[in-house]
Amino acid sequence: MQSSGRQAEAPGRGPRVLVVGGGIAGLGAAQRLCCHPAFPHLRVLEATARAGGRIRSERSxxxxxxxxxxxIHGPSQGNPVFQLAAKYGLLGEKALSEENQLIETGGHVGLPSVSYASSGGSVSPELVAEMARLFYSLIDQTREFLHAAEIPAPSVGEYLKKEIRQHMAGWTEEEETKRLKLAILNNLFNVECCVSGTHSMDLVALSPFGEYTVLPGLDCTFPGGYQGLTDRIMASLPKDVMVxxxxxxxxxxxxxxEEASAPGETFPVLVECEDGGCFPAHHVVVTVPLGFLKERLDTFFEPPLPTEKAEAIRKIGFGTNNKIFLEFEEPFWQPDCQHIQxxxxxxxxxxxxxxxxxxAWFKKLVGFWVLPSFGESPAPRAQECAEVPLAQCPIHPGLLQLRGRGQLRGRPGPAGPAPPCGRQGCPAPGPVCRGSHTPDVLLHHARSSAVRLEGG
Structure with a gap:
């Protein structure tokens, strides 16, 4: 095969290395290789027009x-993402404080600022706190079976449900309160599904659950956007590295x-692109998403990968966490509210x-994270507007209108009322990013306050 890619470097001047994929893994590999004198000829092949992969901060x-x-989960010195963010000055003073880095959370999501029932009324914070203490105490117990000779249940979900049934035997409240307790616990199950990246805790094996290590530090965000991290890594690379x-x-x-511009030199690898371009190399680092590998495994490698590697790709699983963004003309939450359960x-x-x-997909949403007010933003065009009255409180009507949207991944859904937002402002997932954190729906309404819903 003749190369129609970049001209080869002169023979004997070091190996040529290609990185396939310009997400955080590919950028990190490129940054490390660029610092090594043994790899002077490096290129990163990115399928799209931007680097960063699933890390994308939208500012429109x-x-x-x-x-x-x-x-950043567990922002402390043991976390490489935290180290990079601190190095580049991308975090706020609180996140960088030694006090914040030493906080032991045990991996448990903090209690929400406010909880609403689907009927619209608020839920007693004391009742939510009681159920949270019960749930997280049981989660802590599930981590104790890592090296146990015998386990009481095959999955985390089955163990939790068995323990909850035992606790229910001691509940003395009226039936309505008992049902509300179970509903709160169900939401906590959904939160844990989101953390574990699974549809059901019944799919998570109990025995190895304790392998997960929780780093200290109170979770934090990037004030200027997570994409600042990948932008800074990319800026540290030589200008001709990214393609x-x-x-x-x-x-x-x-x-x-062989390559015509490098007579006498042979390369063990040749990367063929969709546009017909070919890049010969001595080494290739593949950093494409797992979902992409699963989908293209039979055609992406020639010859096929060894059986054990192909089987590993087929058997490794990954979760699906997707986000939906909503904006409201007026906030129905209190100014200090950060999370709505x-x-x-x-x-x-x-x-x-x-x-x-x-x-019932919307019942898997774990809650609303309240984003800072964006202030005035450009109004959408008339044909993009949807005049939908929103209740100031409760939350439920807004979620019911989401049900009618039914257009995840561009598939038309059942007929229903319009969504509580003006326009879809984010394209459907492209053919490259597969799996968790795909931007399925991004909805917008002019001049409003925003909340983010997240669910597994």
């Missing part, structure tokens, strides 16, 4: 909206390829018969 709405990665709009079709490896009264973690996901 007047403020920072994190379409992908949002938090954009170069989706890779096939990686030909374990061969002997939604408690669906008709739900219980003990019910095995779940409704169809297409009919």
């Amino acid at each position: 709405f007047g403020g920072v909206v994190e379409v992908g990665a949002h938090w 954009f709009n170069k989706p890779v079709k096939t990686i030909h490896w374990d061969g002997s390829f 939604v408690v669906w009264r008709d739900t219980s973690p003990l019910e095995d018969t779940a409704p169809k996901l297409q009919d």
Whole structure:
């Protein structure tokens, strides 16, 4: 195969290395390799027109909206993301404080500022705190079976449900309060599903659950946007390293390829792009998303990968966490509110018969994270506006209108009322990013306050 890619460097001046994928993994690999004198000839092939992958900070709405990665979990010295963010001066004073770095959270999400039931009324903070203490004490117990000879249940979900049934035997409240307790616990189950990246805790094995290590530090965000991290890493690379709009079709490896501009030299790898361009190399670092590998495994490598590697790609799983952004003309929450928990009264973690996901997907949303007010933002065009009255309180009507949207990943959904927002401001996921944190829906309404819903 003749190369129609970049001209080869003169032979004998060091190996040529290609990094496939310009997300955080590819950028990190490139940064490390660029600092090493043994790898002077490096290129990063990125399929899209931008670097960063799932890290994307949207600013077209007047403020920072994190379409992908949002938090630094465990911001302390043991966290490489925190170290990079601190090095580049991307964090606030509180996040950088030694006091914040030493806080032990145990991996438990903090209590919400306010909780609403699906009927619209607020839920007693004391009752929420009581159920949170119960739930997280049980979660802590599930981590104790890491090296146990025998385990009491095959999955985390089954263990939690068994323990909750035992606790229920001691509840003395009226039936309505008991049902509300179960609804609160169901929301906490959804939060844990989101943290674990799973549809159900019944799919998470109990025995290895304690392997997960929680770093100290209170979770924090990037005031200027998470994308500042990937922008700074990319800025540290030589200008000719990144090659954009170069989706890779096939990686030909374990061969002997020549290039006209480098007579007498052979390369064991040749990366063929969708546009017909070819890049010969001595080494290739593949950093494409796992979902992309699963989808293209049969055609992406030539010859096929060894059986054990192919089986590993097929068997490794990943969760799906997606976000929906809403803006309201007027906030219905208090100024100091940071998180709004939604408690669906008709739900219980003990019910095995779940409704169809297409009919009840919104009940998997774990709550609203309140974003800072964006102030004045450009009004959408008339044809993009949807005149939908929003209740100042409760939350429930807004979520019901989301149900009618039904257009995740561009698929038309069932007929229903219009969404409580003016326009879809974010394109559907592209063909490259597969899996968690895909920007399925980003909704916007002019001159308003924003909340972010997140669910597994």
